[in-house]
Amino acid sequence: MSIRYADAGVHLEVAEQVTERIANRLGSALFGGFVPVPELKTYRSPVLVSSIDGIGTKVKLAAQLNALDGLGQDIVHHCLNDIAVHGARPLFFMDYLAFHSLEPDLVEHLVASIASACEAQGVRLAGGETAEMPSVYAPGHFDIAGAVVGVVESDEIVDGTAIREGDVILGLPASGLHTNGYSLVQRVFSAAEYATYDLVLGRSLGDELLEPHRCYLDPIREALAGANVHGLAHITGGGIEGNLSRIVPDGLVAELTLPPDLPPIYTLLHGRGVPWNEMREVFNMGIGLIAVCDPQTSLSGEWFELGTISKSTSERRVRFGDDR
Amino acid sequence: MSIRYADAGVHLEVAEQVTERIANRLGSALFGGFVPVPELKTYRSPVLVSSIDGIGTKVKLAAQLNALDGLGQDIVHHCLNDIAVHGARPLFFMDYLAFHSLEPDLVEHLVASIASACEAQGVRLAGGETAEMPSVYAPGHFDIAGAVVGVVESDEIVDGTAIREGDVILGLPASGLHTNGYSLVQRVFSAAEYATYDLVLGRSLGDELLEPHRCYLDPIREALAGANVHGLAHITGGGIEGNLSRIVPDGLVAELTLPPDLPPIYTLLHGRGVPWNEMREVFNMGIGLIAVCDPQTSLSGEWFELGTISKSTSERRVRFGDDR
Numbered sequence: 001m002s003i004r005y006a007d008a009g010v011h012l013e014v015a016e017q018v019t020e021r022i023a024n025r026l027g028s029a030l031f032g033g034f035v036p037v038p039e040l041k042t043y044r045s046p047v048l049v050s051s052i053d054g055i056g057t058k059v060k061l062a063a064q065l066n067a068l069d070g071l072g073q074d075i076v077h078h079c080l081n082d083i084a085v086h087g088a089r090p091l092f093f094m095d096y097l098a099f100h101s102l103e104p105d106l107v108e109h110l111v112a113s114i115a116s117a118c119e120a121q122g123v124r125l126a127g128g129e130t131a132e133m134p135s136v137y138a139p140g141h142f143d144i145a146g147a148v149v150g151v152v153e154s155d156e157i158v159d160g161t162a163i164r165e166g167d168v169i170l171g172l173p174a175s176g177l178h179t180n181g182y183s184l185v186q187r188v189f190s191a192a193e194y195a196t197y198d199l200v201l202g203r204s205l206g207d208e209l210l211e212p213h214r215c216y217l218d219p220i221r222e223a224l225a226g227a228n229v230h231g232l233a234h235i236t237g238g239g240i241e242g243n244l245s246r247i248v249p250d251g252l253v254a255e256l257t258l259p260p261d262l263p264p265i266y267t268l269l270h271g272r273g274v275p276w277n278e279m280r281e282v283f284n285m286g287i288g289l290i291a292v293c294d295p296q297t298s299l300s301g302e303w304f305e306l307g308t309i310s311k312s313t314s315e316r317r318v319r320f321g322d323d324r
Numbered sequence: 325m326s327i328r329y330a331d332a333g334v335h336l337e338v339a340e341q342v343t344e345r346i347a348n349r350l351g352s353a354l355f356g357g358f359v360p361v362p363e364l365k366t367y368r369s370p371v372l373v374s375s376i377d378g379i380g381t382k383v384k385l386a387a388q389l390n391a392l393d394g395l396g397q398d399i400v401h402h403c404l405n406d407i408a409v410h411g412a413r414p415l416f417f418m419d420y421l422a423f424h425s426l427e428p429d430l431v432e433h434l435v436a437s438i439a440s441a442c443e444a445q446g447v448r449l450a451g452g453e454t455a456e457m458p459s460v461y462a463p464g465h466f467d468i469a470g471a472v473v474g475v476v477e478s479d480e481i482v483d484g485t486a487i488r489e490g491d492v493i494l495g496l497p498a499s500g501l502h503t504n505g506y507s508l509v510q511r512v513f514s515a516a517e518y519a520t521y522d523l524v525l526g527r528s529l530g531d532e533l534l535e536p537h538r539c540y541l542d543p544i545r546e547a548l549a550g551a552n553v554h555g556l557a558h559i560t561g562g563g564i565e566g567n568l569s570r571i572v573p574d575g576l577v578a579e580l581t582l583p584p585d586l587p588p589i590y591t592l593l594h595g596r597g598v599p600w601n602e603m604r605e606v607f608n609m610g611i612g613l614i615a616v617c618d619p620q621t622s623l624s625g626e627w628f629e630l631g632t633i634s635k636s637t638s639e640r641r642v643r644f645g646d647d648r
Contacts, residue, residue, distance in 0.1 A: 003597040005606050008511035012562075012605060033407070035372040036478060040364045048359040052418040052471055053453045060459050083357070094376040096420065096469040129377045129469070134507060135384050136467055141460050145420040145453070147376055147471040154360060183458060187332035238336075273327040281336060282329050 009134030011102060018107045018130055033127045035092045037151075045154040049088035051079050052147040055179040055213070056237075059144055061186060065194055065206045068106070071144060072113025073212035078179050078236070079148035080121060081213075081289070084220045085232035087158040088150030092126035093118050096145040100137040102130065110144065121217055123148070158224070160231035160247025160292070167230055167292050167309040169244075169256050170299050172219055174288030176211035177265065180237045181282040185209060188272045200264040208265055216289045219302070228294035235284040241318040242281065244290055248309070248317040254292070256307030257321035262286055280320070333458030338426045342454055345432045357451045359416045361475075369478040373412035375403050376471040379503040379537070380561075383468055385510060389518055389530045392430070395468060396437025397536035402503050402560070403472035404445060405537075405613070408544045409556035411482040412474030416450035417442050420469040424461040426454065434468065445541055447472070482548070484555035484571025484616070491554055491616050491633040493568075493580050494623050496543055498612030500535035501589065504561045505606040509533060512596045524588040532589055540613045543626070552618035559608040565642040566605065568614055572633070572641040578616070580631030581645035586610055604644070 005012055040046045055074045062068050080090050095114050097107065107130055118125045137143070177185065194206035201208045216234070223229050231247040240256075248254050263286040266279060279285070292309060293299060307321065329336055364370045379398045386392050404414050419438050421431065431454055442449045461467070501509065518530035525532045540558070547553050555571040557564075564580070572578050587610040590603060603609070616633060617623060631645065 002599055003508070003512055004599070004602050005505075005508050008507040010507045015561075033374050033410070034481065035374070037364070037370050037372055040361070040370055041367070043365070046361050046364055048361055048415065048450075048473070050357050050359070050416065050418055050450050050473070052420050052451055054420065054422060054455045054457075056455060057457050057459050060457075086358070091372065092374065094374055094471055096376050096378065096471075098378060098467055098469070126372075126374050127376055131378045131380060132507075133378075133381050133384075133467070135381050135510065136461065136465050138460070138462050143422055143457070143460055143467065145422070145469055147418055147420075149372070149374070149473055157358065181329075183332040183334045183456075184327070184329050186459065188327055237339075275326055275328070278328050 009101060010132050014102045014104060015130070015132065018102055018104050021104060021108045022111050035124055035126050037091060040151060043151065043153055047152050047154045047157060048149055049083045049086050049152055050147065050149045051082035052145065053079055053082060054143065054145045057182040057186060058179050059142060061182055062210055063140065063142070064191065065210065067206070067210050068109050069113055070210055070212035071110060072117040073215070074179050075144050075146040076114060076117035076121065077213040077215040079146045080123065081216045081234040083148055083150040084217050085158065085234045086152060087156050087224060088152040090121070090123045090148055090150040092124040092149055094126055094147045095128040097128065097142065098131040098133055098137065099142040100134055100139050102132045121215060158229060158232055161249060162230035163247065163249055163252060163292050163309055164230070165252060165309055165311050166295055168295050169254055169306040169308060170291045170293060170303045171287040171306045172216065172289040172302055174284045174286055175214035176208060178213040178236065178284055178288060180284070184274065184282055188269060188274060200268070214288050219289065223291055223299055227297040227299050229291055230294065231292040233290045235288055235290060239281050239283060240285060240287060240290070245317040247292070251311060252309050253312035253314065253316065254307060254318045255310050255321060256318070258285055259304060333425060334456050335426060338428060339454070339456065342426055342428050342431045345428060346435050359448055359450050361415060364475060367475065367477055371476050371478045371481060372473055373407045373410050373476055374471065374473045375406035376469065377403055377406060378467065378469045381506040381510060382503050383466060385506055386534055387464065387466070388515065389534065391530070391534050392433050393437055394534055394536035395434060396441040398503050399468050399470040400438060400441035400445065401537040401539040403470045404447065405540045405558040407472055407474040408541050409482065409558045410476060411480050411548060412476040414447045414472055414474040416448040416473055418450055418471045419452040421452065421466065422455040422457055422461060423466040424458055424463050426456045445539060482553060482556055485573060486554035487571065487573055487576060487616050487633055488554070489576060489633055489635050490619055492619050493578055493630045493632060494615045494617060494627045495611040495630045496540065496613040496626055498608045498610055499538035500532060502537040502560065502608055502612060504608065508598065508606055512593060512598060524592070538612050543613070547615055547623055551621035551623050553615055554618065555616040557614045559612055559614060563605050563607060564609060564611060564614070569641040571616070575635060576633050577636035577638065577640065578631060578642045579634050579645060580642070582609055583628060
């Protein structure tokens, strides 16, 4: 009797094929673990800012609907936003893909999607790992994680410590649910509902849910260059309160009112039994990025006002004006 | 009817509890995505070197045997070795943990294991992500990935381009199977066999298999300081040939003979039907690190000779003297 690796569900020749395809597609210019950073010598006091994250069970929904193209933007934009809110300029990105079984077409599809999202933002894809783990992942399942590294001058770090009473709170629209709350979404809706065109959404529910995570790199750059920004929050898991709370200093509270034109997906979710309070803890409620600025400052264009910073003796750092 | 996040298997209050426990255990000194790197200003030409990786289905075996303490060293050492072989000094590490369901004790156990492995090597734990994905991971299952970032002077990068005819090939012992081939191992052995004391191994099969991945940071530092090292290979997935091939330049071949005292685990695996050829493509065969050096150089202590570099017209970069 002879036992080979393939008998355990791990396929070396498929792994080699995948590696070759990835190398062919990316070319050496974009790919490779070495990132020269001569520019760091010009920083007065360089600080590396990093983040590692996943995109949750949105991967499962995308696989189920056979619509994987947006997942690269999901993981890359999610990670980029996480360091951009601290004022960091991204240097490079890495991905980790783990599968029940390696299907070369699927792996290549995902890597291509990640590579093009990096390229579009001018961020180097410095490496990645593709793992085949038949006993950890259920058949047909996979997971995607990403890590990003950026740099900022130590005295230009944005972390909310500059926030003070009277500051205005501004928001930027999200492109959709981004990458949080997808286990709840998939508990609420049934598989049969995704393909149907929805009149209120103006597209199918599946298309709405798979809309890629928006990249806030450009608006953040413009805001930091043109306004007196005291704090920035990327609204991800934990919702507005969970993420904004982290940057509001002791003794202050962010008092805000959600705009009346809540995206219709939330009304749909509420109609299917998700309480408003629960929803606010899980989803971004249509606001993907929040900036806290000096009231003399001007952030126009897409930015809309959400509220102001007040003094407070309570432990709670975020208070909603309406209580829906 | 009301549907909450917990109904979808995601538990916000458990996630908060876990975050709090991790923060308490780590303290702010070690944890945090900001890594000041003033020393990079003193580099003539700094290059960041990064790696992202997992530890495969060793996580499954460790969970099954309820012996998780070594997994921190497994993921941290695996990643550190991957950049150290390029001459890089590690700056910081990040982890990604994804679970079917968040059990605070389990998460805390894993994070503590990762944090202490980082601390022991003087590497900062700069961040991490803990995800609960009930629909992607099978009940009781989880995955661990890690990313490391280091720095090296551009003219001190070790990548094998300096390797020439006549160089000697030296090896350092592995501590065990490290973190590759565990799907095959778990296909070969049955759950009932792990607890039994094995006379040849001198311990139980489970203890042998869960021996943590060895860290080669110190021996690599010493070798680079004291000898003329032309190339270094960390022997992971793909075995000796897969990893050594990557650093041997065109027109050369590494001719080597495995030492006769192969660790007994390989004899056990062979006895259970794994062909020698297959084994060499999957496992490290007892050699976790290979150095290719100038023949005038002296690497003593634990290092043992494996062979030499010769001229070659073949595409194959590694040739084994014995063909077992």
